[in-house]
Amino acid sequence: MKYIGKSVNRVDGIKKVTGELKYVDDMKLPKMLYADVKRSPYPHAKLLKVDTSKAEALPGVKAVITGKDVPNRVGLYLEDKTFLATDKVRYRGEAIAAVAAETKEIAKMAIDLIDVEYEELPVVSNAVEALKPDAPLVHPDLGEYHYGPIFFPEPGTNISNHYRVRKGDVEKAFEEAEHIVENSFFVPHIQHSPIENHSAIAQMDRDGSLTIWSSCQSPYAVRKALSVAFDLPLNKIRVLSPAVGGGFGGKAGTTLEGIIIPLAKKLRGRPIKLTYSREDEFVNSFVRQGMHATIKTGVDKDGKIIGVKNNFVWDGGAYTEYGVNIVRAGGYSSSGPYDIPNLWTDSICVYTNHPVGGPYRGFGMSEIHFAIEQNIDLLAEKLGIDPVDIRRINGLKPGGSNATGEIIEQCGLLECLEDVAKNIEWGKRNPPSKTNKVRGKGIACGFKAPSMPNDVASAAIIKLNEDGTAHLLVSGQDIGQGSDTALTQIAAEALSIPPHKITIKTGDTDHTPYEWQTVASRITYCSGNAIINACEDAKEQLFELAQLALGIYKRDLVLVDGYVASKIYPDKKIAIKDLALGLSLPDGSGIHGPIIGRGSFIPPNVRNTDKFTGQGEKPVAFWTYGTQGVEIEIDKETGKVDVLKVASCFDVGKVINPNLIEGQVEGGIIQGIGSAIFEELVIENGIVKNPSFVDYKIPTADDMPEMIVNFVENPEETGPFGARGVAEPCMVPTAPAIANAVYDAIGVRIKSLPITAEKILKAIKEKEKNS
Incomplete structure (x- = not known):
């Protein structure tokens, strides 16, 4: 091939590095007005009264809207939200009213003049607690919502989707198992943190045509949602996304677009612009869902896993219109990249009064693999088997089957495992350190499929x-x-x-x-x-x-x-x-x-899984498999973790552009390091305590490890020139590999993210106390 497999320069490279590429917030249109939003100070409360009269009287204010202007619910998978709260607020920061004014300053003054009366309600701040029969309901009218046929909400509860996998006979497998191990893990909410904040401009012409300029990942999905929300035919809505300065899933759905459209409808011909602050980004755009995982595993004497029972409880936040599909993906991927004959999984999406959960790079796979891959290492230790060997024994191979019973015809997982084990020098131990710094190595596998309707x-x-x-x-x-x-x-x-x-x-x-x-x-x-x-x-x-x-x-x-x-x-x-x-x-x-x-x-021959068992011959278009290994160093006096080296290998089918795909993997590794040792949205009683980069840390250039990035090319039969995607899978194994390396270094297993210096110091002290 002449152009495939070659490192062609980025077609947008010159415009990006010279600053010529224009993003939405760079745009200044004639007669443009500026919007601002009144937001709730409470995580959960009834709206008793919204008085906008003072704001409307302020000179320079052109229009004010409230929930009555946006009554229709929207959602890609589950229609559970309106763009402005109508009856009650469900998270701190939810939009209640909005204004359009001649300047940003006037818009801000007008927002401060809007009076709102609330009746506070009990806050649902823990997903596990939200499952209890007496838990307050975040969405009492869940039974009235529209949703797709592959999702299973339970009206009268806080469950917006309950996805089940029932493969084989798990209880019989546990009876026959040589060992049974049960472990629990926790993954917190984290934020996408793209360089570019969300920004949008809306303009409605006098003939009713609506134009939206938006920093969105999916213009057609935004167009569809806006059509439903505002009862507009699709031919009257134009969505443009001129450039997107990073998304990672956070710009996949609709956020601020639906707030400015009612203003544009009232002010025909005048563009209305709204750009989120960084604090808005942390609280009022999608966050990655939290997850509580419990895994019970039965294994035979040779290290073969014969049965697994998973319970994944996902904190979907105040609205789970996107989260229900993440939970579905977590369910049908719940075996991890392993051939397990007997599997029982409950993957449950739960409403809480937290920020809205949504798509984040990995789409649930990073979360479940943090649990699955540590659990694999715990099994290896229980049996006295090397962590690489137990993955050799159980890893999917051609002819094996995954969680849905799909027979896997092509899988380069073990090739990737061997490549990483070699490049991380698995089995080679560092000599004992004479300082307070200790080193450890960890390895983790991962896989992901495109989670999308068929x-x-x-x-x-x-x-x-x-x-x-x-x-x-x-x-x-x-x-x-x-x-x-x-x-x-x-x-x-x-x-x-x-x-x-x-x-x-x-x-x-x-x-x-x-x-x-x-x-x-x-x-x-x-x-x-x-x-x-x-x-x-x-x-x-x-x-x-x-x-x-x-x-x-x-x-x-x-x-x-x-x-x-x-x-x-x-x-x-x-x-x-x-x-x-x-x-x-x-x-x-x-x-x-x-x-x-x-x-x-359209991906060929992809079909729904069974509603009751989650079984299906081909529920996804393809699977991408891979492995990562890491070497870390821990300062025992401070608890600080430094990731020194990462080896990565994925079966991508066919490399289209070597430079681009290497950059993707390197970016995924860094993002995975961030989720492993830095990032957490600290939420107390529904209130985010660290909505800025002062308190919420992400990796910088100083945190870049040595990276060895390789690929296996087993062509995907249905892919273009044999290619399959790797943008998200490359982040999936990073955090569990680091967690396994931490155990290797200090002999203590940390089962919650992030693995901070404080947690490590506490673990070291407890170990010394009990030794």
Whole structure:
């Protein structure tokens, strides 16, 4: 292949490094007004009265809205939220009212003039406690909500989805097990922390047409949600996402767009802009859900796991319209990348009065693997088996089956395991230190599939220009992962045109074709396949014309370096540019017209799992498997953890762009390190205590370890040129590998994230006290 597997420079690189790329908050439109939001100081309270009269009277204020202006519930999977609270507030910071004013300062003054009367309600601040029969209900009207057929809320409770897996006979497996081990783990809420804050502009024209400029990952998903919320036909809504400065899932759904649209409806012709503060980002955009996990495992004398019983309780926060699908993914992935014949899983999404849980890089896999991969090490210790060996024994291999009973035909997990074990020098111990610093090594496996409905579609258009260049139109968003470049390379390979001759356009629902969402590590796979199909359509048109021009049957034609040429006589050829607008005939007439290729794609043969057992032959499009190993150093006097080295290997099917994919993995490792030893939203009685970078820490350049990044390429049969996604899977094993390394270093198992210096010091002291 000429362009696939090559490190082509990023197509957006120059604009990004020079600052020429314009983000939504850079935009200043004529006659633009500025919005601000009145938010609840209480995590849970009835709204008794909202008085906006003083705000409306303030000079410079143009419009004020409350919940009565946005009565419709919205949600991609479960319609459980309105953009402004209507009857009560369910988390501290929930939007109650909004204003549009001539300046930001006036908008802020107006917000302070809005009077709200509340009746405080009991706060639901623990997901496990929220499951009790007498727990206060966050959503008493859950039974009235609309939701998809693959989700199972339980009205009259705080359960918004209960996903079950029942494979084999777990109780019989426990009776036959040589050893049974049960462990519990906890993962807290964390924040995405993208460089760019959420920002949006809304403008409604006098004919009722609505235009939204939004820093969103998924313009078509936003358009659909807004259509439902405001009873607008899709042809009257245009969503543009000009550039996204990082998302990690936090910009996948709708957030602030629905707040400014009612203002735009009242102020026809005037753009309304709202940009979140950093504090808003921490509290009022999606957070990664918390999770309580209990795993009971039965194993035979040879180290083969014969039965597992999982209980995953997810803290979905005040609204779980996205979280219900994360919990579903956690359920059907609950075996981890292991072949376990008997499995019982309850994966439960629970409402609390915490910030709204939503998609975060890994989509539940990082959370469950923190538990699964430590549990594997605990089993190994119980049996006296090396942690790598127990993974060799139980790791999925071709012909094995996963949690849903799907037979795995292709799996490079063990190849990845061996590569990482070699590069981390597994089994080689460091000599005892003469200082207070000790070292340890840990290893963890991981896997992930695209968590998406079975019928999600992607589309692509390729337009050939009369000079032999092309325009590629898609709606997969480049949020930093480099998809614009990878998709351009796929089109280049399919049409035999150099990448620099193809310009990609994305993110405009009026002008770029449909794309479900930029989530789930699916864009290279889904949009890439749609692009190949569009290029095949264009190729077929080119061949129809070329066979007339060259007098050669199209079955004997091939695309080569910008030409349609004979397979047999390569010198007989015609340039693509000479066919781009159709074919001119000797008599001066012409046929066909411009070449425009159209392509679409839906993952083949993906079907729902059984409602009661979670079993299914093919519930997802593909699985990405991998392993990471780490070496850490701990200062026993301070408890500080330094990650010195990380070895990583994933089976990606086919590397499209080596530089880009290495950057993806390195970024995933750093984000995984952050979740492992730094990051936690501290929430007390529903109130976030650390909503800023002063108190919420993320990794910096000083925390970069040595990284060895390798790949296995077992082609994905249905992937573009054999590729499968890795953007999210590469974060999944990092935190559990670090947790296992901490145990290796100090002999104490820490089962909750983050693994802070304070926790390590406490563990060391307790160990010394009990020794």
